[in-house]
Amino acid sequence: MVSSPLYLEDVAIGSKYGSPTCKVGADDIVGFAAEFDPQVFHLDEEGAKETFFGQLVASGWHTASITMRLLVQSDFNPAGGIVGAGVEEIRWVRPLVPGDALTLEITALESIPSKTNPDRGMIRLRVVTLNQRKQTVQVMVPKLVMQRRLEGEALSGNDKTKAAIADPVL
Amino acid sequence: MVSSPLYLEDVAIGSKYGSPTCKVGADDIVGFAAEFDPQVFHLDEEGAKETFFGQLVASGWHTASITMRLLVQSDFNPAGGIVGAGVEEIRWVRPLVPGDALTLEITALESIPSKTNPDRGMIRLRVVTLNQRKQTVQVMVPKLVMQRRLEGEALSGNDKTKAAIADPVL
Numbered sequence: 001m002v003s004s005p006l007y008l009e010d011v012a013i014g015s016k017y018g019s020p021t022c023k024v025g026a027d028d029i030v031g032f033a034a035e036f037d038p039q040v041f042h043l044d045e046e047g048a049k050e051t052f053f054g055q056l057v058a059s060g061w062h063t064a065s066i067t068m069r070l071l072v073q074s075d076f077n078p079a080g081g082i083v084g085a086g087v088e089e090i091r092w093v094r095p096l097v098p099g100d101a102l103t104l105e106i107t108a109l110e111s112i113p114s115k116t117n118p119d120r121g122m123i124r125l126r127v128v129t130l131n132q133r134k135q136t137v138q139v140m141v142p143k144l145v146m147q148r149r150l151e152g153e154a155l156s157g158n159d160k161t162k163a164a165i166a167d168p169v170l
Numbered sequence: 171m172v173s174s175p176l177y178l179e180d181v182a183i184g185s186k187y188g189s190p191t192c193k194v195g196a197d198d199i200v201g202f203a204a205e206f207d208p209q210v211f212h213l214d215e216e217g218a219k220e221t222f223f224g225q226l227v228a229s230g231w232h233t234a235s236i237t238m239r240l241l242v243q244s245d246f247n248p249a250g251g252i253v254g255a256g257v258e259e260i261r262w263v264r265p266l267v268p269g270d271a272l273t274l275e276i277t278a279l280e281s282i283p284s285k286t287n288p289d290r291g292m293i294r295l296r297v298v299t300l301n302q303r304k305q306t307v308q309v310m311v312p313k314l315v316m317q318r319r320l321e322g323e324a325l326s327g328n329d330k331t332k333a334a335i336a337d338p339v340l
Binding site: 037053059084087088090 | 223
């Protein structure tokens with residue numbers, strides 16, 4: 001998962017990136033919910049049976065936050081870090097339940113150089129969060145701020161090699 | 171902030187709801203980031219100076235998660251709880267910084283009865299997260315699953331009074 005920092009120009013549309021896996025237990029689900037989403041279907045296995053979900057499920061914001069950690073740990077590694085401007089869409093397709101193990105499929109959808117700042121731009125990604133049965137738990141389309149290489153500052157040979165390793169489409 | 175549980179029919183479009191306030195310290199910001207968004211601009215005051223943000227700022231997912239807690243604590247109180255199907259948009263307009271105190275402005279945008287399930291529907295909300303200077307930190311448009319009253323099950327007089335208290339537009 002070690003890769004050279006990516007600039008906007010390094011990311012070809014359609015490029016795919018992977019992430020490690022994160023296993024989530026009932027304690028994690030209840031701990032997050034107690035702090036950020038204190039509702040019975042996220043807090044109590046017994047009480048959850050009488051609710052819309054019929055069982056203990058994670059807060060969607062817990063799924064989103066774990067997805068962020070996996071994105072930071074993924075092989076999509078922008079120079080200057082992952083800086084979100086916003087998210088176009090989040091869909092919680094299927095609940096995250098105790099014992100699930102999550103992993104990401106990351107695809108570059110669109111690259112948008114800034115009209116006013118030549119040193120930056122935006123990238124739109126599709127980030128699909130899958131469970132251990134390869135079922136989709138969450139689909140998210142974030143927009144990230146990315147740095148551009150300064151004009152005339154060509155890639156060194158070494159950087160080119162690194163970029164090729166980091167980006168399977170190059 | 172105590173109010174009678176709301177059904178889809180109780181929520182008039184344009185209705186506004188408020189929330190309590192939540193103060194956020196540097197320790198909270200660093201604690202969330204260590205678990206879910208371990209990047210230097212969310213973890214280290216000194217290191218953050220050299221980054222895009224120029225100072226320690228909260229993860230956008232921390233802002234979103236605090237917003238969820240304030241929504242649970244708000245006077246928008248759906249029967250059966252707050253069940254998110256997804257989010258159409260999140261914009262992080264301004265970073266959340268240590269010492270900020272957040273509060274919500276919640277507006278009902280659209281009510282969508284289900285075509286297949288007469289006992290439920292969706293509501294679109296605009297949820298604006300403001301800091302203590304009334305500056306917008308985050309704008310979010312969530313879609314929530316809401317219960318409908320069963321057909322022929324009219325409001326009792328007592329429920330009508332409660333609904334009127336809960337919904338300032340009725």
